[in-house]
Amino acid sequence: MKLGIIGGGMMGEAILSGIIDSNFLKNDEIIVSEPIEKRREYLRDKYNVEVISDNKLIAKKAKYILIAVKPQNIKDVLKEISPNIDENKTIISIAAGVKISLIKRYLNKFKCIIRIMPNLPCTVKKGAIALTFDKYDKEEVEFVKNLFSTIGSVWIVDEKYFDTITALTGSGPAFVSTILQGFTLSGVKGGLSYDISKEMVLKLFEGVIEYIREKNLSFEEVVKMTSSPAGTTIMGLETLHKEGIVGIIMEAITSAKLRSEEISKYLEEGEA
Ligand SMILES: NC(=O)c1ccc[n+]([C@@H]2O[C@H](COP(=O)([O-])OP(=O)(O)OC[C@H]3O[C@@H](n4cnc5c(N)ncnc54)[C@H](OP(=O)(O)O)[C@@H]3O)[C@@H](O)[C@H]2O)c1
Missing domain, CATH: 1.10.3730.10 (ProC C-terminal domain-like)
Structure with missing residues (x-):
């Protein structure tokens, strides 16, 4: 499995929709986890992807793990998935305000951590999106940049600008x-x-x-x-x-x- 999305809310769905509509990945290359059964059914029906409730399984199955839960839920998710994250897996977080250093504290092993700041117009594929990473890995950064290009324009910037970007394009x-x-x-x-x-x-x-x-x-x-x-x-x-x-x-x-x-x-x- 190529991509696992944890959290099928507004932003998780926007990303899923961009990937499917652009054929960036095939339906069977994506798996989503979402706690609410009704929402799982909706995502399954609309996007024809596997939607489960088990975050650990997502971490086990997928190469790229995209965390799309609210910032206050991210620590619990990281604690839950960390035993299944190894040096071949890349973590992508879109949680506003959550620094890469915080994510790192919960993970013993990982290939790369990529932090993204999306904004509301991503839901209509017109987002202004910032991307930053813990260390440059061409293959991983390019893949994630291309993935987010399905819902907007992506700029690679240093993490020190993320608060400014949160205010500028997020708010x-x-x-x-x-x-x-x-x-x-x-x-x-x-x-x-x-x-x-x-x-x-x-x-x-x-x-x-x-x-x-x-x-x-x-x-x-x-x-x-x-x-x-x-x-x-x-x-x-x-x-x-x-x-x-x-x-x-x-x-x-x-x-x-x-x-x-x-x-x-x-x-x-x-x-x-
Ligand atoms: N919306 C924006 O414009 C925007 C802009 C920039 C960044 N972001 C970031 O994007 C992230 C998602 O925001 P959103 O607007 O998409 O929020 P959202 O609609 O509330 O989506 C979050 C989803 O994750 C689910 N969830 C909660 N805890 C979970 C868990 N432990 N495991 C798996 N799924 C879980 C939620 O389910 P429940 O409903 O049951 O809690 C919900 O479906 C946030 O971190 C936010 O900072 C959003």
Whole structure:
């Protein structure tokens, strides 16, 4: 068996769906473990893969073991599977805030430990995904990078940036949605229906991103191009700058990063 996924929740399913839809692995190369019977049935029916409740068996059978449980459950899972992990097996964790050093403490032997930070858009195969590892092993890192490329774009980065990435791309969907909400409500304030305003705003953001990418523009160039002298845009920009919009966003992401550091520390210390 090539891949074992421990935890068939939202993220476990997103990864499973990416692998199956892209034919990255065949159905019979994947095994999933999940505690809830109803959920097991659902995953079996939808993806035609083996779904069991025994994590130890997953660790025994699979070469790559992907842990997709909540961070507070990861220590129990590691304790449970560690007797079945040997020097040929690679552990992949997507648990937010759980450092490689913590995972290592529970395992006597392993080939490689790879830590991933996915985000919500992985569920629609548009994720911004960070990958880091304990030591570079070309075959293992390439395999895992290709695996996660089925649900988004993958960047290999040093683990020291993971708290920043957790704040930026992990919490990012909530920050971006809040900004989108602000735009949408402004449309409503101007008399548009909520639904029309929301669709227009989504198209606006999609369009701007495509435009910047296709024309290879800087953000400053777009600002300059839209700001005609004494026009409407420059008036709005003045308000955004007066209110310190850039600083507010940077502060929000810094707060989230600090919280990520705190949670990570708590997870480490709670261990002893
Ligand atoms: N969702 C995101 O956007 C996101 C982003 C970045 C990182 N992550 C990380 O992804 C991981 C999974 O998150 P999620 O949103 O997919 O959570 P989730 O939907 O709660 O999925 C976790 C799954 O694991 C199962 N589980 C719990 N304990 C288990 C055990 N001992 N053995 C096997 N399975 C077990 C849970 O079952 P029960 O329901 O019975 O507990 C659940 O089905 C987390 O570590 C999170 O930090 C998520």
